[in-house]
Amino acid sequence: MDDQSRMLQTLAGVNLAGHSVQGGMALPPPHGHEGADGDGRKQDIGDILHQIMTITDQSLDEAQAKKHALNCHRMKPALFSVLCEIKEKTGLSIRGAQEEDPPDPQLMRLDNMLLAEGVSGPEKGGGSAAAAAAAAASGGSSDNSIEHSDYRAKLTQIRQIYHTELEKYEQACNEFTTHVMNLLREQSRTRPISPKEIERMVGIIHRKFSSIQMQLKQSTCEAVMILRSRFLDARRKRRNFSKQATEILNEYFYSHLSNPYPSEEAKEELAKKCSITVSQVSNWFGNKRIRYKKNIGKFQEEANLYAAKTAVTAAHAVAAAVQNNQTNSPTTPNSGSSGSFNLPNSGDMFMNMQSLNGDSYQGSQVGANVQSQVDTLRHVISQTGGYSDALGGGSLYSPHNLNANGGWQDATTPSSVTSPTEGPGSVHSDTSN
DNA sequence: GCTTATGATTTTAC
DNA sequence: GTAAAATCATAAGC
Numbered sequence: 001m002d003d004q005s006r007m008l009q010t011l012a013g014v015n016l017a018g019h020s021v022q023g024g025m026a027l028p029p030p031h032g033h034e035g036a037d038g039d040g041r042k043q044d045i046g047d048i049l050h051q052i053m054t055i056t057d058q059s060l061d062e063a064q065a066k067k068h069a070l071n072c073h074r075m076k077p078a079l080f081s082v083l084c085e086i087k088e089k090t091g092l093s094i095r096g097a098q099e100e101d102p103p104d105p106q107l108m109r110l111d112n113m114l115l116a117e118g119v120s121g122p123e124k125g126g127g128s129a130a131a132a133a134a135a136a137a138s139g140g141s142s143d144n145s146i147e148h149s150d151y152r153a154k155l156t157q158i159r160q161i162y163h164t165e166l167e168k169y170e171q172a173c174n175e176f177t178t179h180v181m182n183l184l185r186e187q188s189r190t191r192p193i194s195p196k197e198i199e200r201m202v203g204i205i206h207r208k209f210s211s212i213q214m215q216l217k218q219s220t221c222e223a224v225m226i227l228r229s230r231f232l233d234a235r236r237k238r239r240n241f242s243k244q245a246t247e248i249l250n251e252y253f254y255s256h257l258s259n260p261y262p263s264e265e266a267k268e269e270l271a272k273k274c275s276i277t278v279s280q281v282s283n284w285f286g287n288k289r290i291r292y293k294k295n296i297g298k299f300q301e302e303a304n305l306y307a308a309k310t311a312v313t314a315a316h317a318v319a320a321a322v323q324n325n326q327t328n329s330p331t332t333p334n335s336g337s338s339g340s341f342n343l344p345n346s347g348d349m350f351m352n353m354q355s356l357n358g359d360s361y362q363g364s365q366v367g368a369n370v371q372s373q374v375d376t377l378r379h380v381i382s383q384t385g386g387y388s389d390a391l392g393g394g395s396l397y398s399p400h401n402l403n404a405n406g407g408w409q410d411a412t413t414p415s416s417v418t419s420p421t422e423g424p425g426s427v428h429s430d431t432s433n
Numbered sequence: 434g435c436t437t438a439t440g441a442t443t444t445t446a447c
Numbered sequence: 448g449t450a451a452a453a454t455c456a457t458a459a460g461c
Contacts, residue, residue: 238440238457246439261450282450283441290451291439 044075067190080192107210110217117224119159155224162220169216173209177202241284245274249284253292254306260289 051066073079114120180201184193241249252270253260262270267281274281292299 240439240458280440284439286450286452287440290453293451 071190104214107214107217110214110221113221113224114162114217117221118155119162119220119224158220158223162216165216166213169209169213173206176209177205180205241274241276241280245276248273249281249288250302250306251310253285253288254303255310257303260285 051069111120181198184198184201187193240246249270252262252266256262262281262285264278267278267285271278271281276284
């Protein structure tokens with residue numbers, strides 16, 4: 001029997017004597033069991049094992065010296081291979097416990113969220129899907145641009161911090177892993193360390209670091225949530241439009257009462273004039289239509305006011321045109337030209353009225369054929385339905401633009417052709433709601 | 434502080 | 448997809 005197998009037998013005896021095996025390391029008694037042969041070698045082994053076990057209790061220098069002594073010991077190779085064998089056997093028993101953990105569902109959720117918010121994953125042009133979705137949901141492409149850019153800037157900030165921290169963690173993790181691996185390699189000279197064990201250790205380190213990363217991800221998600229809620233709150237905040245803007249919108253509304261649905265172009269024009277967004281114009285008209293319909297009586301006065309205002313504006317425009325015509329040579333023959341006063345239909349009337357009265361008014365364009373203009377104006381005013389008698393006296397406003405179902409008449413049906421006998425009271429079948 | 438007005442959002446119907 | 452209707456939330460007036 002050679003030294004090695006004899007030693008194995010001895011060690012097996014030690015273990016059977018009631019000393020457990022822990023952590024892949026055989027734990028011998030402080031002093032070797034005296035076997036039947038009473039071999040002095042056994043005493044040696046016992047001493048060596050004792051030294052191994054107590055090495056951690058000693059100071060570093062001491063331990064270093066002992067380590068060196070152990071390395072140089074004549075029994076070292078034999079003992080080493082025995083330990084390897086023991087570890088191999090004990091390793092089998094713990095293998096089942098180190099199965100790969102399934103992916104953490106919470107971590108997956110966090111990852112998905114960060115990806116969806118544009119914090120992790122590829123950079124989406126500095127923006128976020130969430131912000132874009134929120135902006136789209138609000139109904140405007142360029143709307144909320146201030147908040148949107150603000151949101152994006154803040155999200156970019158969060159993204160940067162997240163990536164910096166993540167990088168730091170990864171770097172620390174790698175450094176620590178390398179350090180531990182070096183340590184294990186170093187230790188492998190004195191005790192058997194299998195690649196599997198190193199792998200396991202690396203796994204443990206990675207798990208620890210990923211738990212830290214999860215905290216980082218959680219904090220990032222929270223930050224994004226807070227930012228998002230603030231962003232949405234900011235969008236919800238209401239600021240009253242300026243008086244001028246409200247007037248412009250009201251003027252348009254009441255002058256188009258027969259069909260208060262501005263076209264996209266008209267909306268853009270109104271938005272520009274009121275310094276608001278197109279979707280705000282849409283919102284305003286949506287609200288106005290429903291509120292007007294719900295309570296026509298309440299809006300009667302307002303309607304009269306704007307009808308009168310528009311009538312005065314129109315009258316002034318006509319007067320100005322007449323005056324202009326008188327002062328200019330009557331022979332100026334620009335009647336019928338495309339540049340002349342052009343009021344094609346009620347749908348565009350307001351904008352042209354605004355042109356007459358507003359900043360864009362150009363006297364030269366309101367030129368020659370005054371009489372035809374007056375006629376056109378009269379016709380258009382009558383078509384608006386708001387004050388068909390405005391130039392002829394009588395009631396300024398008659399809310400006959402709503403049909404019996406509560407809806408506005410078809411845009412193609414001018415209010416002037418609807419029954420004039422229909423009074424304010426007859427159109428309120430929808431006001432019950 | 435309460436009420437009303439009003440801009441924005443969400444839900445519903447078509 | 449769009450408008451109506453309902454609802455929310457805040458500004459403004461008292």
